[in-house]
Amino acid sequence: MTKLLTDDQREQLLANGRESTENPHFDPQPVVKLFTPDAGATWLLSELDSDETAFGLCDLGQGFPELGYVSLAELEGLRGKWGLPIERDLYFRADKPISAYAREARMAGRIVA
Template sequence: MAKLPALGSTSEIRDPIVQVKWFTPDSNWTWWVIEYDPESHIGYGLVHGLEQEFGTFYLDEVEEIRGSLGLPVERDLQFDPQPVSQVMNRA
């Protein structure tokens, strides 16, 4: 998480890079992380769950989420950073 851009630092970029993908293996929620503040543990990015929207989220809360089978949120280790527009087209 240390290499993520600081929270608010990509606000002027038209198509920022998604750096990290988190997902629930037993439900349909996904977080594509663009920015992160290590002090407050707040991330910013595209969230796909009940709806698809940009917003902030607390890493501590994401880590507590469990899907229908009780599985925790996982980081997609195969995910390569890419522009958010590419992620939106696949979501």
């Protein structure tokens, strides 16, 4: 199985998680985009805590994207309708803070990245 996060992404997510604990106004850019190739779900993750709980923009493909928390262990075990695992978008590069992605997603009813 492909790792959901590279070591560099994990380190950046952890650093963002520490910063957000110290600074409640911290608004980082997403570090990684994950998606189900066969189910329409997408996650833009911006932070990670030591318990492997990530924070970011979550879109389950039902028209209601929202900021929230998700367990990496649960994502690793998740499969789409054809049994395919979650994949990492190798070409995703964030160009704005997570709050801007969330605002656009709420208006569009889905993550626009």
